[in-house]
Amino acid sequence: MIRARQLKDWLPITKKEIEMRGWNEVDVIIVSGDAYVDHPSYGTAVIGRIIESEGFKVAIIPQPNWKDDLRDFKKFGRPKYFFGVTAGCMDSMVNHYTANKRLRSNDSYTPGGEAGFRPDYATVVYTKILKELYPDVPVLIGGIEASLRRVTHYDYWQDKLLPTILEDAPADLLVYGMGEQPLRDILKAVKSGVPLSEIREVRQVAYMAPHVPESPDWNTVELASHEDCLNDKLKYAANFKIVEVESNKWQANRIIQKVGQRTLVINPPYKIMTEEEMDASFDLPYTRMPHPKYSKRGPIPSYEMIKFSINMHRGCFGGCSFCTISAHQGKFIASRSEQSILKEVDELVAHPEFKGYISDLGGPSANMYRMKGKDESICNRCQAPSCIHPVICSNLDTSHKPLTEIYRKVDAHPGVKKAFVGSGIRYDLLVDDFNKNNQDGNHDEYMEQLVTRHVSGRLKVAPEHTSDATLRVMRKPSFKYFHKFKEKYDKIQEKHSLKQPLIPYFISSHPGCEEADMAHLAAETKDMGFRLEQVQDFTPTPMTVAEVIYYTGVHPYTLQPVKTAKSPEEKQVQNRYFFWYKPEVRNWIRNRLTKLGEKDLANKLVGNTYSHSGNTPKQHKKNKSKRR
Template sequence: MDKITYTDPTLWLPTSVKEVNALGWDRLDVIIFSGDAYVDHPSFGAAVIGRVLQAHGLKVAIVPQPNWRDDLRDFRKLGRPRLFFGISPGAMDSMVNHYTAARRRRSDDAYTPDARHGMRPDYPTIVYSRALRSIYPDVPIIAGGIEASLRRVSHYDYWQDCLRPSIMVDADVDMILYGMGELSIVQLAERLASGERISQITDLPQSVILRPLSEMPSADSGNIILNSYEECLRDKRLQSANFKHVEQQSNRMHASVIWQPHGDRVVRINPMHPPMTTAQIDASFDLPYTRLPHPRYKGKTIPAWDMIKHSINMHRGCFGGCAFCTISAHQGKFIASRSKESILREARQVTRMADFKGYISDLGGPSANMYRMGGRNLSLCERCMRPSCLHPKVCPNLNNDHGPLLDIYHAVDELPGVKKSFIGSGVRYDLSMHVSGDERVDRNNRRYNEELIRDHVSGRLKIAPEHTCDGVLSVMRKPSFSQFYEFRKIFERVNRTCGLRQQLIPYFISSHPGCREIDMAELAAETRDLNMHLEQVQDFTPTPMTVATEIYYSGYHPYTGERVFCAVSPEEKLAQRQYFFWYDRAYRQGIVASLRRLHRPDLIQRLFPGYNSRFDVSPKTKVAPSSKGRYPGKSNNVASGQKHGSTRKQR
C-alpha cells in the first residue's frame, strides 16, 4: 500500500473560513480554540474532541493558537457556532510548558510550529474564555483539558505562589468537562441540540459548574462538602484536608458529587463516568485521524509531534498513584484498554506513514505495562478508595498478568514493515517483578521482563525509581530502592546472556516533600556506588491536584495530618539539586562544604575518595548555600497584594 502523504486539506477539521467553505458548510456547530498547534493525532486533545463530535454528525472547526494580543480577529473569524465554543488549552499545562521549576521563562514550546515561544498565553482557559465572552456573550463556552481539569477546585499555584479558587471563578466559562472528555462532550452536544439551555444542565457526569450557594445540599446528603475557598485561605490545613476527598472521589468507580463554596456561589463537581469500555475507547482511537500536522504548517516542525508520531497509546489510566503525578486525577486509576484489533489497525497506519523506517517508537500508555490490568474481583474495586493499587504494597486483588501485553508486542512485531517496536513509556518494574503466587502469571511476568530488555529497548531503558531513601519514597508513594537493585540484576543478566550493551537510565527528583538535603547526599553516594552519572533529573515542581503539591503548600500530609518537611526556597532547592552533579568538578567544593556543615565526612569520602581540599582548585566552583529547611505550613505569611490571597513566604 502506498505511504500516507495527505495533502488534501479537507481531510482535516477546518481551521479557516476558506476551509469551511471548501466543505460546503454554511454554519458550524462547534468551534474549538486550542492552545496547541493542530495535529490530527489521538495524542492531541483538541483533535480527539473534534473528531468525536464530527463522528456524531456535527460540523466542527478548530482555531489553533489564536492571537489574543490584537483586536481578537481570530476569535471572530469563524463566527457564532450553533451549539457552543470549546476551549482546549493544550496537551500540557500552560505554566509547566512556559516555566522551569525555578520559575524561569522557557525559550521554546514543543507544541508550537518550530518550537516558537509566545504563541499561547499563560492560563489560556482564562484568556480565551474572556475574549470569547466579550464578543459572544450569549454563546455557551465549555472548557476541558489538563489546565481546567486539574484546577477544578481551589488549588495552590506555584507560579504565583498563592492559593487560587476553582478556575470556574476566574474563567468566563459555563462548564468544565474534566478528565478524558469524549463521553461527556457528546452527551452535552446532544442535550444542547435538543433545546436544553446550558444553565439547565447540572447533572452531566464529569462536569464542573458554578451555581448559587443556596443550591448546595446539607452535609448529611451523601454529597462531599469541601471546606470553602475562604476557609482554605485562612487555614492551610483545611486545603490539605480537601484534597484527600478530591483524590479519593477521582479514583472511585462510583463517586459522590463534590461541592466547594466560593463566596456566594458554589462549585459543583459531578462524578466521573465509569471507566471506558474497550468498545468505547476503540471508537475514539479508530476515528479517521491523519496522524499528521495540519497542512498550514507545511515546512515547519512540531517537536511534540515528532516525538510521538510513530508511537501507539494502548490504554488510559494509571493505578500507581505517585504523589507527584496528575494522571489519576485526570484519567482515573482504572485502566481502559484498547482491543488488540484496534492497536493493530493503528500500527498498520503508522507503517504507511511517509517517513516510517520500520521502528515503532513506543507501545505504551501512561505507564507502559498496565495494559488490561485491574482487580480480579471488581466488586472489591467498586468499594475501594485507595489512590494507589501499588502503594504501600501491591493490592492482593490486583491482576498483574503481563501476558496480554506480550501478545500485543508479538503481534505488532509480526506486521509487515515493522522491524522493531520499542517501549518508550515509563515501565513500573515493581509491577512486573511482583510475585502474585499464580505460577502462570508469574511466568508471564518473568518473560515480560526478559523480552522487554532483550527486544524492546533502544539502547537505553528509562525507569523511574525517583529516589533512593525509603522515607522519601514513602511520601512519593514509590517502592523501596531495593527493587531497583533487583531489576538491575535482571537487566544485567539479560544483557550478558544476549550479548547486549544497553544502559539503564533512572529518573530522580530533588526537593520533593519529605526530602532533606542529607537525603540527596545519600542519593548521590548511592548512585555513585552504582557508577551512575545521572542524566534524567528534575527539581520538584508543584502542579495542581497532586498529594505532593498539597504537602508543599500546606506543610501537612492530607491523609495523616502530620507535618512533612519541604525545601521551599530557591536556596534550599539548589542545595539539594547540586548532589545530582557530584561528578562535575565545578560542584565539588560546594558539596564538600555542605557535607561538612551536615557533619557527614563519611559521605565526602564516598563521593570523593581520598579528597584533599588543598588540591581542589576548580576556578568555577559552585558553592551551595546554607540550608536549614523548614515546614512551609509553619512559616509566617505576608500579603503581597496578589489576587486570591497570596501566601508568599518570608525569606
Template sequence: MKQKDDNSRPLPMSLKEASARGWDKLDIIIVTGDAYIDHPSFGAAIIGRVLEDKGLRVGIIAQPTWENTEDFRKLGEPELFFAVTAGNVDSMVSNYTPSLKPRKKDMYSPGGKPGRRPDRTTIVYSNRIHEAYPGVPIVIGGIEASLRRFSHYDFQSDKVRQSLLADAPADILIFGMGELQTTELAERMREGGDIHQIRDVPGTMWKIPPKQWRDIPHENIVALPSYKEVVDEDNAFAKAFATIHREQDPIRGSALAQPHPKTVVVQNPPARSLTQEELDHVYELPFTRKPHPSYKEPIPAMETVRFSLTTHRGCFGSCSFCAITYHQGRMISSRSIGSILREAEILTKMKEFKGIITGVGGPTANMYGMKCKKWDKQGACSAKNCLYPDICPSLDTDHSATMKLLTQLRKMPDVRKVFVGYGIRHDLALESPEYMELLCRHHISGRLTVAPESYSPETTQLMRKPAKEVFEEFNELFTKTNKKLNKKQYLLTYLMSGHPGCDFSDMADTAEYIRDTGLYTEQVQDFTPTPMTASTCMYHTGIDPFTGKKVKVVKGRRDKKIMRSMLHYREPRNRNLVYEGLEKAGRLDLVGNSRDCLIQKKKPQSKRK
C-alpha cells in the same frame, strides 16, 4: 475500519475550509493553546474528531493572538458553544521552568517557539471569547481546567487560587478525558437544552451563586472546605485534597461542592472509563496524523509521537507527584490488540516510516490489559493503593496481553523494530520474568528508562513509590536477563530532587548511593508543584493529606538548586553548590581527596609576591 484516505482533511481552521465542507456555520469551535495537530495524541484533535463523528460541525482556533478579540471571531459564532483548552500541558508548566524562568522552547508550537500562549491560557481565552460573544456558552476542559477545577496551590504565584470555573467566565468545566461529557453536552444542547440547566452529566462541574445554592437541596453532595478556609488553614487545604482524592471514582464517588466568595462550584462524580469498543473507535477515527497544512515549521511534539502507539488509559500507580489519577483515573481501559495492529498498519504505509515503532504503551507501558476484579462493581479502593506499599493480591498483574501485543507488532510486515524504552513500572515488571526477557530480547534499543525517583526510604514512602530494595531487585533481574541473552543494555534512571520529605541529608545519602552503585545519571528533575497532586499539597501545607502527619519541606530557589546539584556532584560547575549542600547536611566528611568523597577540597591559592 474507518480511517483516513488521500482525500481526508483536518478540521477547518478558517471559514474557507468550513465552506469547502459545505458548512455555512459551525456547531462547536475548539480554541486551543497548542498548534493543531490532527493526531490522537492531542486532546483538541481527539475531541474534535469525536464530535465530528457525531455529525457536528467542528472548527479549530489554535494559538490565537489574545491581546484582542480578532482571532476569536475568525470562525464566527458557533451554534452551540466554544470549547476552550490550554492544550496538552498546563500553560504555567508550558511557559515556565521549575526555577520559574520563562522556557526557551515550546514543544507544542511551530518551530518550538515560546510565547504563543498566554499564562493561565484557559482564563485568558475565556475572557476574550466572552468579550467577543457575550451570550455564547463557554465550556472549558483539558489538563489545565481538569487539574485546577477546585481551589489549588499555584506554584508560580505562591498562593492558593480559586477554581478555574470561578475565575473564568465559563458555564461548564469538563474534567477527565472528555469524550463522553463533551458529546452528551453537545447532543443535549443540539436538542434544545439550556447549558445552565444541564447539571447531571458525570465528569462535569457547574457553578451557582451562593444565594441560589442555599435554596436548592444538596443532601447527596459532599461539602469541601471553602476557598477562604483552604487559603487560611493548611489543615483545611489538606482535608479538601484528601476528600477529592477519596471521591475520584466513577463507581463509588460522590458529588462535591466548594463555596467561593462569588459562586459555589459543584463537581459531579467522574465519568466512567470508555469501554474497549469505544476506545478502539476513538483511535480509529480518520485522523490525518499530521499538523494542519497551514504550518510552515515543524512542531517538536509531533516528532515524539509520530510512530508511537497508545494502548490504554489510566494508571493504578497513584504516585504522589503525578496527576494522572485525577485526570485519567486509576482503572485501566485498554484497546483491543486488533485495533492497535490496524493503527500500526497505517504507520507502516506512511512515507516517513523507517520500520521502527518508537513507543507502545500508555501512562505506564506495562499496565496494558490489567484489571482488578473489584473495579467493575466497586471501583478502585479508597483506603488503599494498588501497588504501594505492596502489590495488592486482588490486582491481575499478568503481562501476557502486553507480551502478545508486542509479539504481533514485531511480526508485522514492514516493521523492523518495536521499542518500549520508557514508562515501565519496575515493581510490576518483577511480577513477570518472561516479560522482562521478551523486553530485553526484542524491545529495548540499548537503554531502558526507569524511574526509581529517589533512594531515600522516607521520600519514596511519601511518593508512594517502590523502595530502593525493589529497584535493586529489578536492576539485578535486568542485568541477569541481559547476561543470559548475551546483550549489553543499560538502565537509564530518573531521579527527583527536592520532593517533600527530603532534606539535604537525604540528598547526601542519595549521592553516596549513586557513587557506590555507579548509577550516576543526568536525568534529575527538580520537584515542581503542579495542581492537584498529593506532593503539591505536602509542599504547600507541610502535611501528608492521607495521614495528617507533618512533612519536612525545603523551599526557596537556591535550596532547591542546591539539592538538584547534589545529585549532579560530578559537574565542576556545581562544586560550590554541592559544598553548600553538604555543609547544610553536616556531611563535610564527603569533601576531600579520598575516592569516597563526592567533591574535592579546594586547593589553597598561592599568595602573590
C-alpha cells in the same frame, strides 16, 4: 501506499476551509493553546473528531493571537451551539516555566518549537475574550489545565491559593478528566435543545450555581469553602483527600464547595471507558499529521516525538504523589483492543515517512495494559489512591501476558523492523519480591521479551529517590527493589550479550526529602555506576499530594508535618548533588557535607577533593610538583 491527503481531511482551521465545505455556519468552535495536530495523542484532535462523529460541524482556532488583535477569535463568527476552550496538552504554566520559575525558551506544541504562542493561564484568557466578544454564546472548558484546577488549588507561580478556575474563567460548564464520555452526552443534550448552561445531570462536569442544586441520583459531600481554605491551610489539605478519593471511586459522590456567594458543583465521574469506547475514540479518521498550514514554520517537536508511537491504554494505578496522571486520566486502566492496536500498526506502516521503526508501544506507564481488579465488587468499594502502594493489592491482576502477546504480534508484522517501548515502565511490577502475583512466570517472560526486542539503546525507569522516607511520601516502593530489578535486567543482558544501560529518573527537593537524603542518593547511585542525567527539580503541580504538602506543610491524609525545601536556595542545593562528578561541584559538596557532619559521606561521594580538578590529595601533590 497511504492515499494522498487533501486539505479537507483535516478539521478546518481557516475561513477558506469552511467555505470549501460549503458551510454557512459552524456548530462548535474549539479554541486551543496547541497547534492543531490531527492525532489521537492530542486532546483537541480527539475532541474535534468526536464532535464531528456526532454529526456536528466543528472548526478549530489553534493558538489565536490574544495580545493585540482579536480577529482570530472572530474569524468563524458565532457558533450555533458553543465554544470549547482548552489550554492544550499541558497546563499553560507548566508549559511556560521551569521549576525555578524561569521562562522556557521553547514550546513543544508549537511549529518550530517557538515559545510565546499562548498566554499564561490560557483557559482563563481565552474564555474571557470569547465572553467579551460573544456574551450570550456558551463556553465549555476542558483539558489538563481546567481539569486540575477545577477546585480550590495552590498555584506555585503566583504562590497563593486560587479558587476553582470557573471563578476566573466565566465558562458555563467544565469537563474534567478524559472528555469523551461526558462530551457525547453533552452533545446529545444540546442537539435536543438543552442549552449548555442548563446541563446539570451529566457526569464528570463542574459548574457554578447560585445555590446548591438538588441531586436525586447522587449523594453529596461538601468541602470546606474557598474562604475557609484561605484562612486555614489544614482545611485545604483535608479538602484534597476528599477530592482525590472521590475522583478515583467507582461509586463516587457529588462534591460541592462554597466560593463567595456561589457554589461550585462537581458531578461524579463516569466509570472507565470500555474497550469498545476506547477503540471508538482511537479509530476516528485522524490524518495523524499536523495541519498543512504549518509546513513552512518548522516541525512540531511533540509530534516528532510521537509520530510513530502507539498509545495502548490510559490511566495509572501508581498514584505517585507528584504526578497528575491519575488525577486527570484516573487510577483505573482503560485499554484498547488488540485488534484496534494492530489496525493502528497497519496505518503507521502505510505512512509515507515510516522507515520500519515504531518509537513507542506504550501508555502513561508502559506495562499496565489490561491490568485491573480480579473482583470488580472490591474495586467498587475501594478508596485507596494507589493499587500498588504501600503494597500491591491482592485483587490486582498484574499479568503481563496480554502485553507480551501484543509485542510479539507487532514484531511479526512484515512492515515493522523494530517496535520500541519508549514510555517509562513500572519496574516494581517486574520484581517478584514486591509483586507476589507472578504465579505463571509471565512477568519474567515479558521482561525477556522487553529487554531482547524492545529497548532502543537504553531503558527508562523511575525509582525517583533512594531514601525510603522520601519514597513513602512519593508513594513509591523502596529503592531496594530497584537493585533487584537491575540484577534481573543485567542477567538478561548478559545472557544475550547486550549492552543497553538503564536510565533511572530522580527528583530533587520533593516533600520529605532533606539535603542529606540527596547526598545519600548521589552516593548510592554512584556506587551503582550511574552518572545521572535524567533529573528534575520538583514542581508543585495542581491536584497532587505533593503540591498540597508543599503549600500546607502537612500530608493531606495524616495532617502531620512533612519537611519540604521551598526556597530557591534550598532547592538549588539539593539539585547540585546530582552532579557530583562535575569538577566545579566536588569541593562544594565536600564543604557542605563536612558542615552537616557527614564527612564519611563526603569521602564516599567525592573523595579527598582539594581542587576543582577533582584530583585525590596524592594526584594533587604530584600535579603541583609538575607545575613547578
